[in-house]
Amino acid sequence: DGGITQSPKYLFRKEGQNVTLSCEQNLNHDAMYWYRQDPGQGLRLIYYSQIVNDFQKGDIAEGYSVSREKKESFPLTVTSAQKNPTAFYLCASSNPGQETQYFGPGTRLLVL
Amino acid sequence: LAKTTQPISMDSYEGQEVNITCSHNNIATNDYITWYQQFPSQGPRFIIQGYKTKVTNEVASLFIPADRKSSTLSLPRVSLSDTAVYYCLGRMDSSYKLIFGSGTRLLVRP
Numbered sequence: 001d002g003g004i005t006q007s008p009k010y011l012f013r014k015e016g017q018n019v020t021l022s023c024e025q026n027l028n029h030d031a032m033y034w035y036r037q038d039p040g041q042g043l044r045l046i047y048y049s050q051i052v053n054d055f056q057k058g059d060i061a062e063g064y065s066v067s068r069e070k071k072e073s074f075p076l077t078v079t080s081a082q083k084n085p086t087a088f089y090l091c092a093s094s095n096p097g098q099e100t101q102y103f104g105p106g107t108r109l110l111v112l
Numbered sequence: 113l114a115k116t117t118q119p120i121s122m123d124s125y126e127g128q129e130v131n132i133t134c135s136h137n138n139i140a141t142n143d144y145i146t147w148y149q150q151f152p153s154q155g156p157r158f159i160i161q162g163y164k165t166k167v168t169n170e171v172a173s174l175f176i177p178a179d180r181k182s183s184t185l186s187l188p189r190v191s192l193s194d195t196a197v198y199y200c201l202g203r204m205d206s207s208y209k210l211i212f213g214s215g216t217r218l219l220v221r222p
Contacts, residue, residue, distance in 0.1 A: 002197070041214060042215055100146060100161060101156075
């Protein structure tokens with residue numbers, strides 16, 4: 001089956017800890033995206049990547065980092081600098097220039 | 113960067129037609145207008161996309177006037193399972209960033 005997978009489904013972070021959220025796609029899409037969603041709110045763009053080894057900051061990149069070493073993978077690290085990380089994180093992919101994005105099931109991050 | 117504007121919430125009853133309108137005054141000339149559906153704790157799901165006039169698929173219709181400053185998603189004969197948040201979005205400039213607003217929370221009652 002083609003699609004986007006995210007893991008884990010739930011993730012717990014301790015104070016001062018960095019955590020990494022996984023996103024993998026087998027749709028052969030060039031572009032990948034990370035969004036953050038807070039309760040009752042829309043999606044906000046954290047980072048996006050249009051091609052391997054290249055990525056751009058979105059609207060709320062502070063406290064986050066990404067890498068794009070492979071076309072199918074776009075992991076997101078939530079660093080200790082992100083003071084309010086509790087949220088639902090969504091990964092998406094598309095072909096550049098297309099508005100249709102395909103989303104993964106999401107990872108819910110909670111702070112202990 | 114311009115955003116989309118939608119009603120915060122709408123109520124309906126099973127079997128009714130629901131129309132959700134979105135304004136996007138500054139949408140780029142070449143951009144399509146796309147609508148997504150999201151259930152709680154799930155990723156958004158693509159519903160329909162159009163450029164102008166009317167587009168219809170198996171789940172919805174999309175009406176876009178000639179000036180393209182707004183669009184209307186039409187859901188025929190809604191059921192309880194259509195209760196969700198609906199987002200319209202477009203790319204508001206030449207970047208690859210899509211603009212998600214707060215969406216419209218549709219509640220379908222029995």
